[in-house]
Amino acid sequence: MSxxxxxxxxxxxxxxxxxxxxxxxxxxLPSRETMEQEKQAEES
Structure with a gap:
């Protein structure tokens, strides 16, 4: 500590x-639009 x-x-x-x-x-962070596109891609 010295x-x-x-x-x-x-x-x-x-x-x-x-x-x-x-x-x-x-x-x-990703934009709201990017997050929505990824969410829709996962659901397909």
């Missing part, structure tokens, strides 16, 4: 050192 930074180190950390990143959703 490898974690202490409160003084956290308090003096500058947010300006962080890089801006763009997040991308990898597993998006």
């Amino acid at each position: 490898d974690k930074p202490g409160m003084p180190e956290i308090e003096k950390f500058g947010k300006s050192k962080l890089k801006k990143t763009e997040t991308q959703e990898k597993n998006s």
Whole structure:
């Protein structure tokens, strides 16, 4: 547990050192239309 930074180190950390990143959703949910088409395909 000694490898974690202490409160003084956290308090003096500058947010300006962080890089801006763009997040991308990898597993998006299917649309309502897609779900309806799959449901109809299963019933056939």
